Amino acid sequence: MSTTTEQTAVEAKMIPIYVMGKKYEVPETLTIMKALEYAGYKYIRGCGCRGGVCGACSTVYRKPGDYKIYTGLACQTVVEPEMYLTQLPFYPANRATYDFHALEGNPEEIFGLYPELFRCVACNACSKVCPMDVEVMDYIAALKRGDIAAAAQISFDCIQCGLCASRCMGELPQYHIGQLARRINGAYLTPRAEHLATMVANIEAGRYTECLNKLKSADEDELKRLYTEERELEPAQAGEDWTPKENVCL
Amino acid sequence: MIRKISPRTINDDFRRKVKEISGQDIQQCFQCGTCSASCPMGRMLDLLPRKLMSLLQFGQSDAIAAANTAWVCASCHTCMVRCPRGIDITKVMEAIRQLTLRQNINRINPSEIPAEEVNDMPQIAMVSGFRKLTS
Amino acid sequence: MSIAYYPGCTLKTKGKNLEKSALAAMEVLGIDVEELPRWNCCGAVYSLADDDLIHVVAPVRDLVRVAERGQDTVITLCSMCYNTLARANDLMKNDEEKRKTINDFMDEEPDYSGEVRVVHLLDYLRDEYGWDKLKEKLKSPLNGMKVAPYYGCTLLRPKEVALDHPDRPVLMHEFLETLGADVVDFPNAMECCGSYQVLGNPDAAVEVSHEILSGAAEKGAEALALTCPLCDFNLGKRQDIILEKYEGASEVPIYYFTQLLAVALGVAPEECHFELNRDSAAQLLKDKNIISAVPA
Numbered sequence: 262m263s264t265t266t267e268q269t270a271v272e273a274k275m276i277p278i279y280v281m282g283k284k285y286e287v288p289e290t291l292t293i294m295k296a297l298e299y300a301g302y303k304y305i306r307g308c309g310c311r312g313g314v315c316g317a318c319s320t321v322y323r324k325p326g327d328y329k330i331y332t333g334l335a336c337q338t339v340v341e342p343e344m345y346l347t348q349l350p351f352y353p354a355n356r357a358t359y360d361f362h363a364l365e366g367n368p369e370e371i372f373g374l375y376p377e378l379f380r381c382v383a384c385n386a387c388s389k390v391c392p393m394d395v396e397v398m399d400y401i402a403a404l405k406r407g408d409i410a411a412a413a414q415i416s417f418d419c420i421q422c423g424l425c426a427s428r429c430m431g432e433l434p435q436y437h438i439g440q441l442a443r444r445i446n447g448a449y450l451t452p453r454a455e456h457l458a459t460m461v462a463n464i465e466a467g468r469y470t471e472c473l474n475k476l477k478s479a480d481e482d483e484l485k486r487l488y489t490e491e492r493e494l495e496p497a498q499a500g501e502d503w504t505p506k507e508n509v510c511l
Numbered sequence: 512m513i514r515k516i517s518p519r520t521i522n523d524d525f526r527r528k529v530k531e532i533s534g535q536d537i538q539q540c541f542q543c544g545t546c547s548a549s550c551p552m553g554r555m556l557d558l559l560p561r562k563l564m565s566l567l568q569f570g571q572s573d574a575i576a577a578a579n580t581a582w583v584c585a586s587c588h589t590c591m592v593r594c595p596r597g598i599d600i601t602k603v604m605e606a607i608r609q610l611t612l613r614q615n616i617n618r619i620n621p622s623e624i625p626a627e628e629v630n631d632m633p634q635i636a637m638v639s640g641f642r643k644l645t646s
Numbered sequence: 647m648s649i650a651y652y653p654g655c656t657l658k659t660k661g662k663n664l665e666k667s668a669l670a671a672m673e674v675l676g677i678d679v680e681e682l683p684r685w686n687c688c689g690a691v692y693s694l695a696d697d698d699l700i701h702v703v704a705p706v707r708d709l710v711r712v713a714e715r716g717q718d719t720v721i722t723l724c725s726m727c728y729n730t731l732a733r734a735n736d737l738m739k740n741d742e743e744k745r746k747t748i749n750d751f752m753d754e755e756p757d758y759s760g761e762v763r764v765v766h767l768l769d770y771l772r773d774e775y776g777w778d779k780l781k782e783k784l785k786s787p788l789n790g791m792k793v794a795p796y797y798g799c800t801l802l803r804p805k806e807v808a809l810d811h812p813d814r815p816v817l818m819h820e821f822l823e824t825l826g827a828d829v830v831d832f833p834n835a836m837e838c839c840g841s842y843q844v845l846g847n848p849d850a851a852v853e854v855s856h857e858i859l860s861g862a863a864e865k866g867a868e869a870l871a872l873t874c875p876l877c878d879f880n881l882g883k884r885q886d887i888i889l890e891k892y893e894g895a896s897e898v899p900i901y902y903f904t905q906l907l908a909v910a911l912g913v914a915p916e917e918c919h920f921e922l923n924r925d926s927a928a929q930l931l932k933d934k935n936i937i938s939a940v941p942a
Binding site for chain 2: 654655656659660661687689690691693694695696697698701724726799802803804805812813836837838840841842843844845846847850851853854857875876878879883
């Protein structure tokens with residue numbers, strides 16, 4: 262045995278997984294996505310951010326002897342021995358066409374675009390399958406009673422993977438309906454930020470033109486100097502009412 | 512209209528399925544006609560409920576399938592509360608609807624309802640209509 | 647402890663006049679209700695197929711929501727919601743095999759076996775509040791107003807969940823009488839308005855609704871009182887179609903029973919949202935001096 266402090270690579274244990282019915286031996290430490298690549302698959306689609314937010318790599322799997330269907334994002338879920346899986350990067354769902362700016366933001370518009378909303382039977386298969394743990398059934402229930410704001414809030418974590426639609430016995434495209442609710446909520450129901458309008462008016466009135474011009478005309482050395490020497494740093498323990506001494510550009 | 516009833520024209524499978532889904536003993540019907548007299552949709556029906564029950568007893572699935580009866584029924588339960596034989600005819604109608612809907616056949620198509628019409632409807636109209644008339 | 651209140655979807659949009667007037671009236675009466683914080687659509691119609699349990703899941707889920715809050719009673723206003731919840735409750739209470747199947751299917755929810763009591767505001771007023779006590783609270787009784795009680799289907803049928811005799815009901819008669827109205831009995835009071843056939847066979851719904859309205863008018867009714875937003879749609883909102891189609895048909899104002907209750911209790915008409923009724927509704931109340939002005 263070596264006496265040096267050199268680290269030795271520990272070989273990961275290999276476990277069997279089944280991808281679309283075919284068995285592969287993969288290291289047990291990998292995510293499903295890495296395991297698939299390890300097994301020789303090359304992603305052209307069905308893979309996006311690799312960070313758990315884009316919704317491109319939703320995966321369904323089962324475990325031996327268990328009736329339950331499990332879901333996860335391939336890029337986030339670690340493989341388990343004997344799991345059998347397939348990725349469902351896309352699931353076809355009715356997607357209504359609308360001119361968003363022609364909408365007024367009332368529930369009836371959603372009802373008209375997605376009448377199938379009313380075919381929900383509250384079986385909850387959608388919430389159970391959601392890899393993001395969104396209470397899908399609850400936002401559909403909220404929409405059925407016209408509560409767009411609640412639907413927008415409950416569906417906020419949706420990554421549009423479409424697994425809900427794949428399991429829906431009412432054949433609803435939940436994720437598209439939820440997206441419309443969030444759009445309407447953002448554009449029509451959430452109060453406008455009044456300070457933003459004030460700020461835009463200030464900018465347009467030229468309040469910051471001089472400051473910006475000064476920066477724009479500065480050369481690299483000057484910019485470095487301004488940034489490292491002249492800039493007044495906010496103290497680590499600054500109170501809420503702290504403002505810099507130099508406030509011409511505020 | 513005279514109908515020939517023979518083992519060849521009796522669709523026993525249909526009759527059995529209606530019994531199974533509705534849980535009703537259709538042979539109990541003694542053709543008094545209370546249901547037909549009570550039905551608020553009576554005038555709009557191709558076959559009044561009494562007649563439908565009779566055809567059902569003889570497994571005449573074609574005649575029943577061709578009639579609008581189960582599709583015009585509004586599930587008001589009047590026939591059911593008045594039937595002297597205790598048959599829940601409303602459930603018989605549901606079974607007849609289900610035998611079509613379960614073949615993935617829609618009676619109305621949600622996607623084809625004009626948006627303005629949907630806008631007017633209270634939600635319970637949509638929910639109940641889709642439950643009864645879509646697969 | 648407050649009673650759990652299940653509104654139903656339509657009461658949050660087109661049937662706001664049913665909910666708002668009811669909540670205002672219950673506040674005056676001191677009936678303490680609290681809306682369930684989490685609920686889903688009940689499905690509006692109870693599944694009539696013996697082998698179809700998936701459509702019972704929705705109302706049972708709502709009953710679970712009541713039970714898990716430790717409440718023993720849930721009150722409803724919409725008669726379709728009442729019917730669906732009450733029938734689902736009956737099934738869970740009485741059918742052991744189906745109860746097990748449904749509980750097993752809803753493995754994410756606690757088991758339920760019909761512990762909650764489902765009531766409608768009407769039978770709550772009759773059985774628990776009492777007509778006499780209600781009468782004492784009236785500020786502006788419906789004197790001189792000829793109102794026909796329209797029961798429709800789901801309060802009375804089937805028998806298991808009927809709030810009164812399915813063929814000879816008096817519940818709404820008593821209710822309107824208590825409010826001081828001249829109750830107009832008419833033969834179509836328990837007849838169906840066409841219900842969901844407004845989707846499948848709209849002409850049929852128009853025809854039966856016309857019969858109901860003309861039946862009431864023939865008996866001298868000046869208005870109709872009802873409990874169901876779908877009846878309200880067929881008889882009220884779509885009355886224009888009837889008036890256009892049938893010669894001699896006359897306008898009949900339609901009220902939710904809770905709106906009449908609220909105005910009789912002195913609730914401001916603005917809180918009853920008469921703008922969602924036919925224009926004739928607030929006008930008639932004004933003409934009868936029950937409200938002082940038609941809300942703007």
